[in-house]
Amino acid sequence: MTERYERHRQAWTYDEIQKLHLLATKGMSLKAIAKALVRSEESTKNRAKQDKLKIQKMR
Secondary structure, X not given: OOOOXXXXXXXXXXXXXXXXXXXXXXXXXXXXXXXXXXXXXXXXXXXXXHOOOOOEOOO
16 A cells, blocks of 8 residues: 655645755654655655755664
8 A cells, every 4th residue: 555645746846845955954864854744755855865965864
């Protein structure tokens, strides 16, 4: 069973990108950031990579 996300396959908004940058710089995990953005972890990881952001690995 695959989870469905509210924002599935939708373009990233400026606000979402700003929030991604903010949460990444705060050192939040990928899972936490994805949940906060209501995006899949895969989508969040890809966007972070595109923006050359470092996201903390889960400990």
